[in-house]
Amino acid sequence: MAHIELLLNDARSFLSEQPESLQGRITELHHVIHEKLGAGNDFLGWLDLPINYNRNEYARILQAAKKIRRQSEVLVVIGIGGSYLGAKAGLEFLNEPFKKNQLEIIFAGHQMSGIYLANLLEYLKNKDFSINVISKSGTTTEPAIAFRILKKALEEKYGKDEAKERIYATTDRQKGALYTVAKENGYEMFIIPDDVGGRFSVLTAVGLLPLAAAGINTDQLLKGAEEAYDRFMNPSLTTNEAYLYAATRYLLYQQDKKVEMLVGYEPNLLYLNEWWKQLFGESEGKDHKGLFVASAGFSTDLHSLGQYIQDGERHLFETVIQVKHSSKDILIPEEEQDLDELNYLKGKKLSYVNEQALKGTMMAHKDGMVPNLLINIPRFDSFTFGYLIYFFEKACAMSAYLIDVNPFNQPGVEAYKKNMFALLGKKGYENIIK
Numbered sequence: 001m002a003h004i005e006l007l008l009n010d011a012r013s014f015l016s017e018q019p020e021s022l023q024g025r026i027t028e029l030h031h032v033i034h035e036k037l038g039a040g041n042d043f044l045g046w047l048d049l050p051i052n053y054n055r056n057e058y059a060r061i062l063q064a065a066k067k068i069r070r071q072s073e074v075l076v077v078i079g080i081g082g083s084y085l086g087a088k089a090g091l092e093f094l095n096e097p098f099k100k101n102q103l104e105i106i107f108a109g110h111q112m113s114g115i116y117l118a119n120l121l122e123y124l125k126n127k128d129f130s131i132n133v134i135s136k137s138g139t140t141t142e143p144a145i146a147f148r149i150l151k152k153a154l155e156e157k158y159g160k161d162e163a164k165e166r167i168y169a170t171t172d173r174q175k176g177a178l179y180t181v182a183k184e185n186g187y188e189m190f191i192i193p194d195d196v197g198g199r200f201s202v203l204t205a206v207g208l209l210p211l212a213a214a215g216i217n218t219d220q221l222l223k224g225a226e227e228a229y230d231r232f233m234n235p236s237l238t239t240n241e242a243y244l245y246a247a248t249r250y251l252l253y254q255q256d257k258k259v260e261m262l263v264g265y266e267p268n269l270l271y272l273n274e275w276w277k278q279l280f281g282e283s284e285g286k287d288h289k290g291l292f293v294a295s296a297g298f299s300t301d302l303h304s305l306g307q308y309i310q311d312g313e314r315h316l317f318e319t320v321i322q323v324k325h326s327s328k329d330i331l332i333p334e335e336e337q338d339l340d341e342l343n344y345l346k347g348k349k350l351s352y353v354n355e356q357a358l359k360g361t362m363m364a365h366k367d368g369m370v371p372n373l374l375i376n377i378p379r380f381d382s383f384t385f386g387y388l389i390y391f392f393e394k395a396c397a398m399s400a401y402l403i404d405v406n407p408f409n410q411p412g413v414e415a416y417k418k419n420m421f422a423l424l425g426k427k428g429y430e431n432i433i434k
Ligand SMILES: O=P(O)(O)OC[C@H]1O[C@H](O)[C@H](O)[C@@H](O)[C@@H]1O
Pocket: 080, 081, 082, 083, 134, 135, 136, 137, 138, 139, 140, 143, 198, 199, 282, 410, 413
């Protein structure tokens, strides 16, 4: 039984060729992926993580998570891009809105705002805190600056020796400035394997330590990823939803749909959108190719972007995530006078109203010539999160190979960095700007 469903009822009629016709190419590329024959083949370590993650390191992650919870009220997680979005997406996906957790997780180093960091330092003054600094390269500017500043605050508060017991560094096994700092100071370290790129690293310490520290059941998360691993080992489009998704978005792209929007009807999905955008945007957007990936939270954005989606340029399609079971719900009460004219909804669950909004919107957008793909997920739990992460990762590798780009590099990201370093006067960048 599939843990998540992919329904193409509102997409097929737009396609001049059905995704199943690509089965031959998909099977070929499945072998390219699994036999590591394609571009970027030294970055396929994520593929087997659900079955061969490092058990010793995982045991240390769980120990460290316990220690953090014992010692601190706040864990500051420093990282950007792939070293931030997976954990953030997981926390948002799994946390109950407004519920205060025993350990508060705060992210830093995911931008360079002085306002944000100054206020964070202020906030941390009277709190016990620990730091998990995450950077695969160990040299990314945003997290490096945030770490320098927060490390100083931690050392001033607890002294160098105790601060050392409160810093956890997740980085490369042997290189990079963060590696050097961590080794030199004797911080506990977690390794991002050489063959796992940032945006494919959620199932390593990058995602698992912050999530375990937050009290999330990471055993279940890994089990979900393992179930997805098993299911997507067979390339047949009759059972491999990851490849069916990849094939469908590829065909829509061929038919001049240039934008894909990931859409959810629950606020808990908003950061999954952000993680997904990095995954697909950095993996496919190169050599002047690739879908532009955007996202929306409905029904909120139906009151802003909704007009464009219904009626603007016809270059987009939507992938909608529906959550089948609500862990909590609320009934709409009856009012005697019905002044707000809502009695027609009395006794109805809010989840029911939300679902009708989803159905009505899909119908309207389809009528407006926007193909809709529907992904049904059962509920917000760790198992489903792990499953979904692996589903999208596998779909992404296939998608990128379908348009013949290397899914695992991101050369374009360096262009702005060079200019920024030149403007900041960094050594070695003197002659960049003419
Ligand atoms: O983990 P790091 O090496 O610090 O990298 C963090 C992020 O920044 C880079 O610029 C890349 O565009 C991302 O792919 C990466 O996830």
